[in-house]
C-alpha cells in the first residue's frame with residue numbers, strides 16, 4: 001500500500017487529502033504541521049495519522065511539501081539528504097524551480113506539481129515536472145496520486161509558472177467572477193441569497209457543460225448569445241471594458257510574480 005506523507009496541512013494539503021479519500025484511495029496518510037490542530041482535524045475526518053516531521057519522513061515513501069514558498073528554504077536546510085534516500089519528494093510550492101531543491105538536497109528525487117484546490121472535489125488539474133533523480137516507478141507514483149484528484153499533464157519545469165497563472169491560481173478568478181455576479185444581482189434587486197445561488201449554479205453548470213459536452217468555450221458562448229439579444233448586450237459591455245486585455249494582464253501578473261519568487265530562491 002502507498003505511504004504518503006504531508007509536511008504542511010493547510011488549504012492545499014487539506015484539499016488533496018479530502019480528494020484522495022473521496023477517490024477511494026486506501027493510502028496510508030501521515031500528516032505533520034507546525035500548527036497541530038490542522039493535521040488533527042484532517043486525521044479525524046479522513047483516516048490519517050498525526051505525526052512528527054521525522055515520523056512523516058521515516059514512514060512515508062512519497063512526501064508532499066505543502067508549505068508556503070517562504071518556508072521552504074528552512075525546511076530543506078533541516079531535511080537531511082540521507083533521511084531521504086529512496087524517497088520521492090513532491091513539492092507544490094509556487095515559484096520555486098526544481099533546480100533549487102536539487103541543489104539544496106543533491107541526489108534527492110523531486111517532482112514539482114502545480115495542482116489546485118479543486119482536488120477536494122476531484123477536479124484539480126495538475127501539471128507535473130520531473131526532477132533529474134526521479135525513477136520511472138516514482139514518476140508513476142506521483143502521477144497516480146494526482147490522477148486520483150483530476151486530470152494530469154507532464155510539463156517542463158519552466159512551464160510551471162504559466163500553469164500557475166492559468167490553473168493553479170485559476171479557481172480564484174472564477175470565484176471572484178461569481179462574487180461580482182452575485183453583487184451585481186443584488187444591485188439589480190435580488191436578495192443576497194437569490195443572487196448568490198444564481199451566480200454559483202450558473203458557474204457550476206457552465207463548468208459541467210465545458211467538461212461534459214466536449215464543446216469549445218467559444219462555441220458554448222455563441223449558443224447562449226442570440227443576435228442583438230440580452231447576452232450580446234452583456235458581452236459587448238465586457239468587450240468595450242477590455243475584458244480580454246484585463247485577463248491577459250492578470251495572468252501575466254501571476255506568472256511575473258512566480259518568476260520574481262524564483263529569483264528570490266535562486267541562491
Ligand SMILES: NC(=O)C1=CN([C@@H]2O[C@H](COP(=O)(O)OP(=O)(O)OC[C@H]3O[C@@H](n4cnc5c(N)ncnc54)[C@H](OP(=O)(O)O)[C@@H]3O)[C@@H](O)[C@H]2O)C=CC1
Nearest residue numbers: 008009010011012033034066067068069071092093094117
Ligand atoms: N492554496 C492553493 O490554492 C494552492 C497552493 N499551492 C502551494 O501550496 C503550498 C501551500 O499553500 P496553502 O495550503 O495555501 O498554504 P497554508 O498556509 O494554508 O498551509 C501551509 C501550512 O504549513 C504550515 N507550515 C509552515 N511551515 C511548516 C513547516 N516547516 N513544517 C510543517 N508545517 C509548516 C503552516 O503553518 P503556519 O500557518 O503556522 O505558518 C500552514 O499550516 C504553497 O507553497 C502554495 O504555493 C499550489 C497550488 C494551489
Ligand SMILES: O=C(O)[C@@H]1CCC=N1
Nearest residue numbers: 093094164168169170
Ligand atoms: O497564491 C498562491 O501563491 C498559490 C499558488 C497557486 C495558488 N495559490
